[in-house]
Amino acid sequence: MVSAATLLIAAPSSGSGKTTITAALAWHHRRLGHKVRVFKCGPDFLDPLILSYACGSPVDNLDLWMVGEDLCRQMLANAAQEADVILIEAVMGLFDGEPSAAELATRLGLPVLAIIDASAMAQTFGALAFGLANYKSNLPFYGVLANKVTGDRHAQMLQESVKPQHWQGWLGKHEALPERHLGLVLPNEIPDLTQKLDALADALASQPIAALPPVIDYGDTAPPALPPLLAGKHIAIARDVAFCFIYPANLTCLRKMGAELVFFSPLAHEALPQADALYLPGGYPELHAETLAAHPSIATDLHLWLAAGKPVFAECGGMLALCESLTLSDGTTHKMWGILDAAASMQKRLSALGTQAFDLGAGELRGHTFHYSTLKSTLPPLTHATPCRLGSRGEAIYRQGSLTASYVHAWMMGNPVASAALFGITK
Known part of the structure; x- marks a missing residue:
């Protein structure tokens, strides 16, 4: 049996800050000396490049249709052999798509952190968090992080609107990572990416989310051998x-x-x-x-x-x-x-x-x-x-x-x- 602290980072919709916060969490744990592996839900190339920069290793994709459940399990188990922390960035909204990131979390028992852009809401934050946690009864919901918060008083109102065990902290307003027509720009095109990740990791370090997430057991890790069809090529x-x-x-x-x-x-x-x-x-x-x-x-x-x-x-x-x-x-x-x-x-x-x-x-x-x-x-x-x-x-x-x-x-x-x-x- 192999295990690793694991968290799937999701949101109600695209544009909520999943990639930024996943990268910041990876950077935070890496600064603490933890070996971090990151995965991306869905068929994406650009987010994984940013996440790879943050965690220091290649970022593979997880998708129940394209990759398949068995191979998703195997890839996570292989990562757990070497990693202290596994972070998985979801795709779009938590329940969007067929199959969705929520379905992946449910089938594989992955704890879900929901990122909610709270810049234009107060107590309604709690209603949205409640809906994400309870829309599917068997979802392994871990907690919620408020993003783009205006200050301490705003954060207090948000925290009071959710169940105490679900509050994982908040992040203030910050500059978004730059994008173009296909999505985020490449890491080498962001000259101050290290400084941005340092600032975000510093901000998260004082929040509950900075602690290690739940440990997940991944079972047998022996992958099947592939046929040597390309030997010598x-x-x-x-x-x-x-x-x-x-x-x-x-x-x-x-x-x-x-x-x-x-x-x-x-x-x-x-x-x-x-x-x-x-x-x-x-x-x-x-x-x-x-x-x-x-x-x-x-x-x-x-x-x-x-x-x-x-x-x-x-x-x-x-x-x-x-x-x-x-x-x-x-x-x-x-x-x-x-x-x-x-x-x-x-x-x-x-x-x-x-x-x-x-x-x-x-x-x-x-x-x-x-x-x-x-x-x-x-x-x-x-x-x-x-x-x-x-x-x-x-x-x-x-x-x-x-x-x-x-x-x-x-x-x-x-x-x-x-x-x-x-x-x-x-x-």
Whole structure:
């Protein structure tokens, strides 16, 4: 049996301060010398980057549909082997989505802390806290933290409105972490992030929430061995601020199947490495289109790569870089690498959002889509992904020679055999 002090940080809605307070709590415990692991509910890339900075280790995702309950349990148990504290940031509102963060907490017995933006309320805070605690009778509710409080008197009114055992303290008004069209900016773009986390951790240190949360037992930790389908294979992976949306669990999955991962930076105009397959994850090519378009050798190298029949798997932003052109939201058009017969255009509004699954013949892979661009291509899709929820549009999946490209970000650990097939290896 392994155990760790564990807390799931949730809220009534997005924008309540979950990421900020989760990062501050991670920083607080890390300053105390505790080994901290953090997870993020749902298919998210940006919040985990901030949380990874705060806790000092990679942040994996937990999701009952995309990841699965068994793997969620296993990942938490593995983390508990080394961690003193496990923090889990929820997604959207506590009960939002199917399945919700509340469902995850209930199934896995995770204590729930609710963050409530109290800036425009007083005693109604208690009613909202009561509703969150009692909406589902079996929810393991731990307590509530008031955010954006104006001062001591305001905090007193809020505290008096809730059950004494539920009060976990308050945090005053503070500057929000900066955002852009896909969410929070990257940690390296916040020059005073360390100072911000220090100030937030200092403010929380005097509150009840600063104590260790309840200890949860996670049981047997022995993970099943993955088939060595990629043994001896080298996979080149683009990784820089233009290609930064990659699940840490994907890298773990590829390594556990025997692959050696070779990282390179297209943004720094590094050459395409020698490898057996190529992985182009998503990110922000639209913010660096001119620099990416000016790469002196990658277009030629990619043409030769594909002529040799070597596999390429491109997700979302990785796919945009392969297009003939990319038109930005200001109307500027950049000629990209010219590999995929398609033209991409950035939009001012979200184009697609949601979890999706696809099967290219080796089994189902689950993942998600989240983008502000659209794609026009004369290339007919090989197939379409299937949305998790009715009413969404299934993303096109393109196959051009040994290239597979789509807006869907795949969660590879959910089906290692299908993941290996993306890189040309079939069982």
